[in-house]
Amino acid sequence: xxxxxxxxxxxxxxxxxxxxxxxxxxxxxxxxxxxxxxxxxxxxxxxxxxxxxxxxxxxxxxxxxxxxxxxxxxxxxxxxxxxxxxxxxxxxxxxxxxxxxxxxxxxxxxxxxxxxxxxxxxxxxxxxxxxxxxxxxxxxxxxxxxxxxxxxxxxxxxxxxxxxxxxxxxxxxxxxxxxxxxxxxxxxxxxxxxxxxxxxxxxxxxxxxxxxxxxxxxxxxxxxxxxxxxxxxxxxxxxxxxxxxxxxxxxxxxxxxxxxxxxxxxxxxxxxxxxxxxxxxxxxxxxxxxxxxxxxxxxxxxxxxxxxxxxxxxxxxxxxxxxxxxxxxxxxxxxxxxxxxxxxxxxxxxxxxxxxxxxxxxxxxxxxxxxxxxxxxxxxxxxxxxxxx
Numbered sequence: 001x002x003x004x005x006x007x008x009x010x011x012x013x014x015x016x017x018x019x020x021x022x023x024x025x026x027x028x029x030x031x032x033x034x035x036x037x038x039x040x041x042x043x044x045x046x047x048x049x050x051x052x053x054x055x056x057x058x059x060x061x062x063x064x065x066x067x068x069x070x071x072x073x074x075x076x077x078x079x080x081x082x083x084x085x086x087x088x089x090x091x092x093x094x095x096x097x098x099x100x101x102x103x104x105x106x107x108x109x110x111x112x113x114x115x116x117x118x119x120x121x122x123x124x125x126x127x128x129x130x131x132x133x134x135x136x137x138x139x140x141x142x143x144x145x146x147x148x149x150x151x152x153x154x155x156x157x158x159x160x161x162x163x164x165x166x167x168x169x170x171x172x173x174x175x176x177x178x179x180x181x182x183x184x185x186x187x188x189x190x191x192x193x194x195x196x197x198x199x200x201x202x203x204x205x206x207x208x209x210x211x212x213x214x215x216x217x218x219x220x221x222x223x224x225x226x227x228x229x230x231x232x233x234x235x236x237x238x239x240x241x242x243x244x245x246x247x248x249x250x251x252x253x254x255x256x257x258x259x260x261x262x263x264x265x266x267x268x269x270x271x272x273x274x275x276x277x278x279x280x281x282x283x284x285x286x287x288x289x290x291x292x293x294x295x296x297x298x299x300x301x302x303x304x305x306x307x308x309x310x311x312x313x314x315x316x317x318x319x320x321x322x323x324x325x326x327x328x329x330x331x332x333x334x335x336x337x338x339x340x341x342x343x344x345x346x347x348x349x350x351x352x353x354x355x356x357x358x359x360x361x362x363x364x365x366x367x368x369x370x371x372x373x374x375x376x377x378x379x380x381x382x383x384x385x386x387x388x389x
């Protein structure tokens with residue numbers, strides 16, 4: 001009997017119809033995970049009864065259980081606009097809003113700068129994204145049904161008849177859905193696992209690493225396994241078999257490829273050393289109520305969206321403008337594009353971020369500015385948008 005290889009597993013994620021009710025999955029819902037760490041803890045309240053000795057005599061079964069998870073995954077290509085991206089369920093669970101799909105359309109005459117003109121009605125709304133020539137941009141305003149204003153101009157204006165690429169955009173919402181996360185291993189006789197009622201408390205998007213990477217962490221209702229499974233757990237009558245293998249594209253994207261746009265111009269910055277977006281849902285679960293040893297539902301708190309980034313200082317107007325905005329506590333727009341090829345693009349857009357005054361790091365040969373945890377703001381559920389294109 002051989003060891004189980006840690007490389008011989010496959011992950012799937014699907015939104016649940018009801019909290020803790022395990023979803024059915026297909027091969028298209030496989031996600032390219034790097035690591036899934038889970039932990040289930042049993043509450044062990046102190047026993048105060050006098051037993052006549054100093055020996056611990058155990059605790060009764062049926063105590064409350066707390067399950068947490070940390071899922072890390074690379075950004076990969078996405079080739080089928082008719083299906084949500086592999087990571088879509090995770091981002092929807094973290095943000096809350098249903099995906100907004102733009103199927104693509106032809107450009108019309110007159111596109112220039114941040115104005116994009118379509119040949120026919122576009123159907124876009126503020127916050128959705130569009131792509132063209134390996135670049136992704138976000139719609140900030142809709143003057144009419146054939147024109148939109150973009151957060152930043154494309155490098156090359158779209159000529160009449162050019163194809164504007166499709167996207168799927170994810171925005172925040174007041175309530176959060178829950179997930180089922182499946183962890184299947186080879187051989188099939190190994191222990192298989194399902195996280196049901198998984199809720200994303202935090203997600204992190206890292207920029208300028210070896211590869212573009214996403215990290216999701218949170219709490220789950222329960223951790224189900226194929227060895228100890230008993231009927232009617234998670235709404236299941238039997239532990240589900242893994243779907244038959246389908247086409248799975250594991251093309252990952254180098255972490256140094258992309259664009260950064262900052263300011264109210266905005267200006268494109270080529271001096272970003274690293275950056276990370278963090279969304280924190282301040283999640284709580286109904287886990288202290290009488291009659292159950294598992295959480296009954298999730299309860300998100302006040303959302304926090306922050307950006308931490310470092311750049312090399314230059315004496316140009318754009319860099320000095322960032323410092324001035326920080327000193328005056330003036331909001332700026334922020335957009336990062338991850339990737340530089342069509343079907344390998346992710347955009348992150350913050351429409352209003354107040355940067356903190358940067359720290360000066362002169363420990364190396366080039367002066368760096370470090371902006372720590374500058375917080376995004378908005379009106380109602382609009383402080384961040386994440387789009388795939």
